Amino acid sequence: METKEISRAVISRLPRYYRYLGELNDEGVERISSQELSTLMKVTASQIRQDLNNFGGFGQQGYGYNVKYLYDEIGSILGLDKKHNLILIGAGNLGQALANYVNFEKRGFIIKGIFDSNEKIHGKVIRGIRVQPMEEIESFMAENDIDIAVLTIPKTGAVKVAEQLVSFGIRGIWNFAHIDLNVPEEIEVENVHLSESLMRLSYKLKGEQNAHIRRKV
Amino acid sequence: METKEISRAVISRLPRYYRYLGELNDEGVERISSQELSTLMKVTASQIRQDLNNFGGFGQQGYGYNVKYLYDEIGSILGLDKKHNLILIGAGNLGQALANYVNFEKRGFIIKGIFDSNEKIHGKVIRGIRVQPMEEIESFMAENDIDIAVLTIPKTGAVKVAEQLVSFGIRGIWNFAHIDLNVPEEIEVENVHLSESLMRLSYKLKGEQNAHIRRKV
DNA sequence: TAGATTGTTAATCGATTAACAATC
DNA sequence: TAGATTGTTAATCGATTAACAATC
Numbered sequence: 001m002e003t004k005e006i007s008r009a010v011i012s013r014l015p016r017y018y019r020y021l022g023e024l025n026d027e028g029v030e031r032i033s034s035q036e037l038s039t040l041m042k043v044t045a046s047q048i049r050q051d052l053n054n055f056g057g058f059g060q061q062g063y064g065y066n067v068k069y070l071y072d073e074i075g076s077i078l079g080l081d082k083k084h085n086l087i088l089i090g091a092g093n094l095g096q097a098l099a100n101y102v103n104f105e106k107r108g109f110i111i112k113g114i115f116d117s118n119e120k121i122h123g124k125v126i127r128g129i130r131v132q133p134m135e136e137i138e139s140f141m142a143e144n145d146i147d148i149a150v151l152t153i154p155k156t157g158a159v160k161v162a163e164q165l166v167s168f169g170i171r172g173i174w175n176f177a178h179i180d181l182n183v184p185e186e187i188e189v190e191n192v193h194l195s196e197s198l199m200r201l202s203y204k205l206k207g208e209q210n211a212h213i214r215r216k217v
Numbered sequence: 218m219e220t221k222e223i224s225r226a227v228i229s230r231l232p233r234y235y236r237y238l239g240e241l242n243d244e245g246v247e248r249i250s251s252q253e254l255s256t257l258m259k260v261t262a263s264q265i266r267q268d269l270n271n272f273g274g275f276g277q278q279g280y281g282y283n284v285k286y287l288y289d290e291i292g293s294i295l296g297l298d299k300k301h302n303l304i305l306i307g308a309g310n311l312g313q314a315l316a317n318y319v320n321f322e323k324r325g326f327i328i329k330g331i332f333d334s335n336e337k338i339h340g341k342v343i344r345g346i347r348v349q350p351m352e353e354i355e356s357f358m359a360e361n362d363i364d365i366a367v368l369t370i371p372k373t374g375a376v377k378v379a380e381q382l383v384s385f386g387i388r389g390i391w392n393f394a395h396i397d398l399n400v401p402e403e404i405e406v407e408n409v410h411l412s413e414s415l416m417r418l419s420y421k422l423k424g425e426q427n428a429h430i431r432r433k434v
Numbered sequence: 435t436a437g438a439t440t441g442t443t444a445a446t447c448g449a450t451t452a453a454c455a456a457t458c
Numbered sequence: 459t460a461g462a463t464t465g466t467t468a469a470t471c472g473a474t475t476a477a478c479a480a481t482c
Binding site for chain 2: 472473474475476477480481482
């Protein structure tokens with residue numbers, strides 16, 4: 001049973017293919033060649049074909065790719081054909097924003113429970129879900145089939161909470177706390193470090209400025 | 218005036234170095250070797266030295282790196298030694314969450330104006346800033362020294378709004394809309410596609426499942 | 435001075451692009 | 459069949475790691 005490891009770079013690109021194919025499908029486009037998709041997405045046709053062939057031959061020589069079929073296949077590769085039950089830890093501004101974001105639910109990511117350490121908001125209802133104290137996480141996870149925890153708490157508590165979640169049997173953590181979690185390697189962590197993203201933008205702007213100065217000199 | 222292009226991979230790592238050095242500095246650590254930092258950050262010492270030497274020799278043989286000095290230098294490379302004025306377009310849940318996030322301001326990213334197309338929330342005050350109609354963006358940008366726009370609106374309007382922002386003289390866009398913007402190359406765009414991040418997590422969980430199944434077989 | 439650790443060159447590894455035979 | 463376009467191998471390019479001379 002050989003495990004050809006798919007590179008991180010390829011995986012990162014899959015959701016973008018999925019997005020473009022979804023849009024094409026919505027527009028009623030039935031087939032597309034790697035060359036056409038290449039122009040649209042501003043990547044090389046070669047890369048598209050290489051990426052897809054990591055998972056199988058989804059195209060047909062002389063024809064190209066069937067949009068709907070490829071869309072569904074990539075969705076299935078990404079695991080979007082299955083439902084995911086989520087709990088949200090941290091019902092602050094960001095947590096509430098994510099809880100209210102309807103598109104996640106459309107893709108099968110269902111928020112089942114919301115937890116917060118601040119007792120003032122316990123009982124508050126967000127999108128039909130009552131905010132519960134942190135102490136309830138363990139029993140809630142035991143009773144519901146939760147696979148992903150969304151961590152939108154300050155970095156101070158994040159590492160400890162993550163360790164607890166692991167002990168309760170969580171499988172994946174979507175981490176918005178500005179800290180690296182310390183969990184066993186079999187637990188999947190996807191970090192969204194917003195401040196780091198903003199710093200990258202800042203760096204690029206600085207480059208712009210420099211380029212501007214250079215041009216003037 | 219040679220322009221040694223710094224690779225995207227290196228730039229992506231800078232904010233993480235910055236974060237670790239900031240924490241070390243807060244803990245009162247004065248010096249650190251690439252080897253020690255390597256252990257802490259779980260990257261190779263070689264990579265750390267290579268990355269830093271893209272920007273200059275910040276260390277000293279036999280000693281290592283001065284934490285505070287290196288922290289400040291990386292901050293300066295990232296452009297964090299200068300203030301950035303931001304406007305926020307889209308005062309929905311996510312926009313409000315970002316507006317209320319204090320840490321950005323600490324790093325010099327100041328939200329000066331908030332705009333939304335929904336007239337029901339015009340006049341609403343978020344963190345001391347009154348939500349204005351979209352029509353005000355142009356004059357607001359002319360009067361204030363805005364360099365970054367934070368785009369937290371649905372994808373439907375995002376491409377058009379981005380084009381307008383460009384015509385008003387924006388330099389950078391922090392894009393949270395689930396669509397690729399179409400702007401001139403001198404405009405810097407940093408995308409935060411949350412749904413793509415969640416899909417990557419979903420993919421990894423699927424891999425876990427497969428690995429589990431494989432082990433059983 | 436001896437030991438430590440950088441800065442930097444060289445070697446390796448991996449990812450992207452190019453090319454083309456296979457085939458629809 | 460001829461034309462188009464994939465799947466895949468080979469070539470190139472870039473990024474990471476290893477090694478070590480320079481030097482604090």
